[in-house]
Amino acid sequence: MIFEHAANAVIPHPLPDTWQVDAAAQLGADEELVSWAxxxxxxxxxxxxxxxxxxxxxxxxxxxxxxxxLNFPFRAGLVLSQHDHAGVAALELHDSTGRLxxxxxxxxxxxxxxxxxxQFQQQLQSVLTGDPVQPPKKNxxxxxxxxxxxxxxxxxxxxxxxxxxxxxxxxxRLWRFAKPYQGQLLAGFLLMLxxxxxxxxxxxxxxxxxxxxxxxxxNGEHIQPEIVAFYLAxxxxxxxxSWSLGWAKTYILALVSERIxxxxxxxxxxxxxxxxxxxxxxxxxxxxxxxxxxESDRISxxxxxxxxxxxxxxxxxxxxxxxxxxxNPWLALATxxxxxxxxxxxxLVRDRLRTGFEKIDRTWSEVTSVLADTIxxxxxxxxxxxxxxxxxxxRDANKHNLLINDKLNKVWSLFSPTVSLLxxxxxxxxxxxxxxxxxxxxxxxxxxxxxxxxIGRFYGRLDSMSRIVSVTQKAAAAAKRxxxxxxxxxxxxxxxxxxxxxxxxxxxxxxxIRFRYxxxxxxxxxxxxxxxxxxxxxxxxxxxxxxxxxxxxxxFYDVSEGAILLDGTDIRSLTVSSFRRNIGLVLQExxxxxGTIAENIAYGKPDASREEIIAAARAAHAHEFILxxxxxxxxxxxxxGQGLSGGERQRISIARALLIDPRILIxxxxxxxxxxxxEKEIQKALDNLVRGRTTIAxxxxxxxxxxxxxxxxxxxxxxxxxxxxxxxxxxxGAYYRLYEAQARNVDTDPDDSE
Amino acid sequence: MTQPKxxxxxxxxxxxxxxxxxxxxxxxxxxxxxxPVADPGAGISLxxxxxxxxxxxxxxxxxxxxxRLLIEEELASREFMPQLQxxxxxxxxxxxxTWTVRTDRGPTTLVLKGEEDIRRLGRDGLLVLDSHGxxxxxxxxxxxxxxxxxLLDRFL
Ligand SMILES: Nc1ncnc2c1ncn2[C@@H]1O[C@H](COP(=O)(O)OP(=O)(O)OP(=O)(O)O)[C@@H](O)[C@H]1O
Ligand SMILES: [Mg+2]
Numbered sequence: 001m002i003f004e005h006a007a008n009a010v011i012p013h014p015l016p017d018t019w020q021v022d023a024a025a026q027l028g029a030d031e032e033l034v035s036w037a038x039x040x041x042x043x044x045x046x047x048x049x050x051x052x053x054x055x056x057x058x059x060x061x062x063x064x065x066x067x068x069x070l071n072f073p074f075r076a077g078l079v080l081s082q083h084d085h086a087g088v089a090a091l092e093l094h095d096s097t098g099r100l101x102x103x104x105x106x107x108x109x110x111x112x113x114x115x116x117x118x119q120f121q122q123q124l125q126s127v128l129t130g131d132p133v134q135p136p137k138k139n140x141x142x143x144x145x146x147x148x149x150x151x152x153x154x155x156x157x158x159x160x161x162x163x164x165x166x167x168x169x170x171x172x173r174l175w176r177f178a179k180p181y182q183g184q185l186l187a188g189f190l191l192m193l194x195x196x197x198x199x200x201x202x203x204x205x206x207x208x209x210x211x212x213x214x215x216x217x218x219n220g221e222h223i224q225p226e227i228v229a230f231y232l233a234x235x236x237x238x239x240x241x242s243w244s245l246g247w248a249k250t251y252i253l254a255l256v257s258e259r260i261x262x263x264x265x266x267x268x269x270x271x272x273x274x275x276x277x278x279x280x281x282x283x284x285x286x287x288x289x290x291x292x293x294x295e296s297d298r299i300s301x302x303x304x305x306x307x308x309x310x311x312x313x314x315x316x317x318x319x320x321x322x323x324x325x326x327x328n329p330w331l332a333l334a335t336x337x338x339x340x341x342x343x344x345x346x347x348l349v350r351d352r353l354r355t356g357f358e359k360i361d362r363t364w365s366e367v368t369s370v371l372a373d374t375i376x377x378x379x380x381x382x383x384x385x386x387x388x389x390x391x392x393x394x395r396d397a398n399k400h401n402l403l404i405n406d407k408l409n410k411v412w413s414l415f416s417p418t419v420s421l422l423x424x425x426x427x428x429x430x431x432x433x434x435x436x437x438x439x440x441x442x443x444x445x446x447x448x449x450x451x452x453x454x455i456g457r458f459y460g461r462l463d464s465m466s467r468i469v470s471v472t473q474k475a476a477a478a479a480k481r482x483x484x485x486x487x488x489x490x491x492x493x494x495x496x497x498x499x500x501x502x503x504x505x506x507x508x509x510x511x512x513i514r515f516r517y518x519x520x521x522x523x524x525x526x527x528x529x530x531x532x533x534x535x536x537x538x539x540x541x542x543x544x545x546x547x548x549x550x551x552x553x554x555x556f557y558d559v560s561e562g563a564i565l566l567d568g569t570d571i572r573s574l575t576v577s578s579f580r581r582n583i584g585l586v587l588q589e590x591x592x593x594x595g596t597i598a599e600n601i602a603y604g605k606p607d608a609s610r611e612e613i614i615a616a617a618r619a620a621h622a623h624e625f626i627l628x629x630x631x632x633x634x635x636x637x638x639x640x641g642q643g644l645s646g647g648e649r650q651r652i653s654i655a656r657a658l659l660i661d662p663r664i665l666i667x668x669x670x671x672x673x674x675x676x677x678x679e680k681e682i683q684k685a686l687d688n689l690v691r692g693r694t695t696i697a698x699x700x701x702x703x704x705x706x707x708x709x710x711x712x713x714x715x716x717x718x719x720x721x722x723x724x725x726x727x728x729x730x731x732x733g734a735y736y737r738l739y740e741a742q743a744r745n746v747d748t749d750p751d752d753s754e
Numbered sequence: 755m756t757q758p759k760x761x762x763x764x765x766x767x768x769x770x771x772x773x774x775x776x777x778x779x780x781x782x783x784x785x786x787x788x789x790p791v792a793d794p795g796a797g798i799s800l801x802x803x804x805x806x807x808x809x810x811x812x813x814x815x816x817x818x819x820x821x822r823l824l825i826e827e828e829l830a831s832r833e834f835m836p837q838l839q840x841x842x843x844x845x846x847x848x849x850x851x852t853w854t855v856r857t858d859r860g861p862t863t864l865v866l867k868g869e870e871d872i873r874r875l876g877r878d879g880l881l882v883l884d885s886h887g888x889x890x891x892x893x894x895x896x897x898x899x900x901x902x903x904x905l906l907d908r909f910l
Contacts, residue, residue, distance in 0.1 A: 047860035087887040088834040098766030519887025
């Protein structure tokens with residue numbers, strides 16, 4: 001019997017097949033399955049499977065690690081709730097006297113559990129009151145509460161986890177980049193065919209030269225100069241043709257491969273810029289730099305040099321084989337005998353070399369990572385006199401690199417000589433068999449010479465062909481690491497059908513949002529609506545999640561659950577750039593790019609006029625100090641804004657935010673590094689600018705937030721108080737305590753005073 | 755051996771309750787290890803629901819039996835860092851890759867999203883972060899069997 005679902009189930013999530021029989025046996029005749037959740041941990045936190053079933057009458061469970069079923073009929077006072085910690089979630093069932101049951105599972109099962117909790121409340125309510133369960137008005141995603149299309153079951157926002165490993169034929173995927181150059185590639189290939197064929201003419205001509213000229217001469221006949229001249233001219237002609245075709249081919253294909261790798265580089269970088277902050281958080285700068293820089297170069301070298309040579313070799317091999325067989329099949333067979341042996345050898349070593357090269361790549365980016373870590377942090381390194389330690393770290397990384405190279409070279413160094421040895425043995429076989437055939441008058445001396453001339457080349461190429469194994473593996477490893485970036489889907493994906501964003505009023509609604517960095521819950525079920533033009537001050541202890549909230553509103557990260565709406569539209573359904581264009585952001589750690597001050601201020605609006613730039617700088621109280629610099633607005637600021645003080649940098653980043661005239665202004669500790677005097681001035685300027693814009697300001701110095709319409713006090717990811725200054729002071733709650741603490745010791749940071 | 759300045763017990767809701775003369779009474783305290791990897795037995799902090807420390811234990815072994823059991827029980831139910839004992843198979847050497855593994859908490863599978871989710875811990879330890887945020891610990895790489903090491907090696 002196939003288990004049918006209750007008609008009023010919100011979203012048809014079918015029960016997994018493995019549970020069908022068990023579940024069916026438990027349910028009574030008039031009982032309907034409403035929801036279910038799987039459990040993958042038992043209560044001792046060992047892996048095991050269990051199941052929770054919610055019907056219209058009760059909650060049923062076969063807990064992991066136990067054999068029997070638990071049974072909780074609906075009654076008043078039952079509460080089902082979930083909490084999680086360090087990647088493990090727990091679902092608890094209580095009544096007023098105590099805990100009745102506890103289920104644990106990993107976060108993988110959390111969506112199903114949340115669905116079950118939702119349904120549990122509705123069903124329980126309906127049983128207690130006798131009212132039928134309200135069918136959901138809209139098809140809502142149980143996880144993010146976003147609306148679903150009528151015809152889809154999966155929420156487009158929540159169901160975007162991909163666990164598909166990229167295929168091993170990574171290099172073939174480069175075709176995507178080669179396709180625009182199809183024409184040139186075809187031309188190059190034809191030229192290659194021609195030039196390879198031309199190189200094979202010369203050995204062929206040795207045959208008649210030997211049999212018709214030299215051997216008869218040894219037997220006492222005269223050499224006919226015109227025949228000799230004819231053959232030699234043929235050889236010369238073939239060489240000339242092969243030279244010119246080879247030149248054209250190499251030129252065309254080198255151009256193409258250089259372009260392919262340039263395209264690859266830009267595409268990868270463009271893709272990288274689209275990825276979310278989360279991606280950058282987990283990566284090291286040095287590693288990303290080496291992937292985009294040197295590894296795309298390695299692919300280019302591979303394509304223009306090694307792959308090209310290899311294809312030429314294969315063509316030559318095929319043509320030679322055909323020629324040899326057409327001259328003498330038996331001798332040809334003997335010549336080709338060592339080939340399979342060599343192929344087998346190559347196969348044997350292949351795996352080892354590939355892993356080796358992948359490893360070398362990784363240690364190589366470890367080496368660059370040390371550099372990328374240390375150079376930006378050089379002031380800290382020097383301040384704590386840790387130069388020797390950093391040097392040692394670099395030396396260690398290098399040593400590691402050496403170690404792995406040495407290991408690989410052991411296999412590698414054995415490989416080439418072995419191939420040479422095998423080819424030499426192959427030559428011996430041909431000599432021996434050839435002499436035997438001549439002795440039995442089956443072939444002429446000329447044929448044997450031609451064979452030897454052919455296979456001299458042919459075996460010589462085998463040696464270099466075997467090298468293709470390693471370079472292909474190297475290139476494949478490089479390609480894989482580049483495609484790792486390209487395959488990464490942004491965690492803040494662009495919507496497939498973006499909603500056009502009209503003029504923005506600036507209302508921001510946070511609808512029951514939750515957020516975690518990895519398994520660490522930082523924002524917990526937070527709800528807040530900010531009216532258009534309202535100024536909200538965010539306060540709270542350090543680490544309470546203020547900056548995180550700002551990151552979420554700017555969509556640097558996407559919420560784990562819940563939704564953020566701008567003027568009633570989910571920000572996930574807007575294109576990221578159209579959304580961010582409306583936000584002016586001043587970050588806690590201001591970042592300046594290498595360039596002039598004017599360029600830095602105009603970063604968000606490169607076509608801004610001088611007047612606009614100056615107006616923004618004035619508003620941010622940066623104008624005067626900029627003019628004090630020797631080159632005024634044309635002064636160059638170094639990477640990371642070296643050469644400017646912290647407060648100066650902050651004012652430039654305020655000017656940057658003001659210049660784009662955003663509807664929404666977000667100030668994350670925008671004035672934390674300026675003196676009180678300057679702060680007051682900036683504050684005055686900000687007061688004008690804030691008017692009419694939705695503003696979210698974070699400040700530790702609470703006095704800065706006097707202008708705010710409302711203050712939002714956060715504590716450990718939750719809102720504890722909301723209201724205007726006076727009201728909160730009157731309430732004598734969390735805000736009052738923060739404020740008092742600051743008023744008492746003006747000089748100390750509020751965080752220190754717990 | 756110092757007597758702790760507090761008393762612990764478990765209430766009907768399954769929560770730990772801490773009572774001490776100078777700090778007061780706290781319901782729902784949570785024990786947290788200060789060095790879960792480097793030295794799990796040393797330094798246990800008891801955190802109240804506001805996130806403030808209300809008790810500290812230098813070494814678990816210093817506590818009286820009943821108190822120690824309570825803390826250990828609570829830790830056991832909260833701490834989840836399975837120790838990876840064997841890699842049985844991996845779906846691919848390119849990430850994301852699904853690993854079939856044996857841990858001290860039974861066999862399971864995990865999805866490794868990227869190589870950077872394997873972090874080095876000290877000299878020979880590794881921490882493997884799966885796609886759902888579970889941390890799998892390998893205390894000593896050299897103690898794994900050869901096959902596991904060979905498989906793991908491909909990701910290092
Ligand atoms: N990228 C990250 N990965 C993991 N945890 C993070 C990350 N960024 C912040 N956190 C954690 O999230 C919590 C909230 O951080 P957040 O930066 O939002 O605090 P904040 O309220 O802005 O503090 P402050 O006033 O010091 O700026 C902190 O406990 C922090 O350790
Ligand atoms: Mg902050």
